[in-house]
Amino acid sequence: QSVLTQPPSASGTPGQRVTISCSGSSSNIGGNTVNWYHQLPGAAPKLLIYSNNQRPSGVPDRFSGSKSGTSASLAISGLQSEDEADYYCAAWDGSLNGYVFGTGTKVTVL
Amino acid sequence: EVQLVESGGGLVQPGGSLRLSCAVSGFTFSSYVMSWVRQAPGKGLEWVSGVSETGGTTHYADSVKGRFTISRDNSKNTLHLQMNSLRAEDTAIYYCARRARGQSYNFDYWGQGTLVTVSS
Numbered sequence: 001q002s003v004l005t006q007p008p009s010a011s012g013t014p015g016q017r018v019t020i021s022c023s024g025s026s027s028n029i030g031g032n033t034v035n036w037y038h039q040l041p042g043a044a045p046k047l048l049i050y051s052n053n054q055r056p057s058g059v060p061d062r063f064s065g066s067k068s069g070t071s072a073s074l075a076i077s078g079l080q081s082e083d084e085a086d087y088y089c090a091a092w093d094g095s096l097n098g099y100v101f102g103t104g105t106k107v108t109v110l
Numbered sequence: 111e112v113q114l115v116e117s118g119g120g121l122v123q124p125g126g127s128l129r130l131s132c133a134v135s136g137f138t139f140s141s142y143v144m145s146w147v148r149q150a151p152g153k154g155l156e157w158v159s160g161v162s163e164t165g166g167t168t169h170y171a172d173s174v175k176g177r178f179t180i181s182r183d184n185s186k187n188t189l190h191l192q193m194n195s196l197r198a199e200d201t202a203i204y205y206c207a208r209r210a211r212g213q214s215y216n217f218d219y220w221g222q223g224t225l226v227t228v229s230s
Contacts, residue, residue, distance in 0.1 A: 002154060035216040037155070044205055044220040045147075045155060051214040088155055092215040098171055099145065099157035099215060 003028060004089055004102035011108040012079045020105045022072045022089035028100055032092045034072040036065055037101075038085045045088065049074060081109050112136040112219045114206050119224030126196050126228070132189040132206030132221055140164075140184040143209035145217065146191050148202035148226075156202075159191065160209070174200075196228045 005023045012018040022034065036049035047056050049065035052072065064075045076083055089102035118130040130146070145160040159180040160169045168180050179192040189206050203225050207217035 002156075033214045033216075035214065037217075039155075044222055045217075046220070047210075047216055047218050050210065050216040050218075051212075054214075056218065086154075090155075090157075090216070096172070098169055099160065101147075101155040101157065104154040 002103045003093060003096070003100045004091065006087075006089060006102040006105045008103070009106045009108065011110055012076075013110045014079055014081065016079045017075060017077045018079055018083075018107060019076075020074045020087055020089075020107070022074070022102050024070050024072075024091065024100075026070060027095035028070075028091040028093040029067065029072055030070040031094055034065065034067050035090045036063075036074045037088045037090065039088070040085045048087070076107070079109055083107060084109050112208070114208065114219060114221035116204065116206055116221045116224035119204065119226045121227045121229065122196055123230050124197060124228055127192070127194045128196065128226060130191040130193065130204055130206075130224060130226070134187050134189070134206075134208070137208070139182075139187040142211070144182060144189045145207050145209060146180060146189075147205045147207050147217070147220075148200075149205070149223075150199070150202040153202075158204070161189070193226070196226075198228050200226060201228045202226060 033051045037045040039045045052067040053065045093100045146158040161180045177195045203223040205223045206221045208219040210218040
């Protein structure tokens with residue numbers, strides 16, 4: 001079972017802003033940085049946000065991340081059709097001594 | 111260009127064994143922590159195991175501890191995952207992933223994955 005909880009789905013129309021939440025605990029989000037990955041259908045995951053709010057080279061600034069306490073969130077502004085994908089939060093868990101992923105959120109562009 | 115290419119997946123009976131490999135190129139393999147992450151059909155991502163740069167330190171998810179062994183051959187730029195006592199619930203696409211350098215634990219490059227199916 002995933003120890004990081006995300007809503008199963010989120011949706012919006014083109015141009016809208018969508019936010020995805022990620023809830024954890026003191027042993028993971030509360031004590032370590034949060035990362036976000038997205039996964040297009042049939043493709044490998046790709047790093048979207050690291051260190052809570054940093055974007056790797058090539059990731060549009062429409063994507064932003066934040067963290068507060070034991071929760072984190074990913075925001076997608078100016079939603080585009082190509083943003084339809086599964087999104088996962090993740091962090092190192094000091095109690096499990098392992099890396100944990102969120103349950104995943106499927107984003108649909110209406 | 112960074113590349114990670116997995117191989118070794120296939121169909122195996124419950125209780126059987128399989129060895130996955132991940133050949134890397136485009137970066138200094140021995141300088142990076144590496145991991146395996148899996149995804150069961152229609153399910154989310156699950157971290158399986160990680161290994162330090164020298165291979166001296168390994169970590170495993172509880173779901174595979176005692177059955178899987180991660181290793182690396184820095185002379186051949188290759189990561190391995192030896193999977194024993196396989197169960198139906200181990201059926202998944204297995205990805206190898208490179209941990210980015212720095213304090214944040216994240217995976218900046220992934221392979222395309224190799225499918226493991228455990229079924230009789």
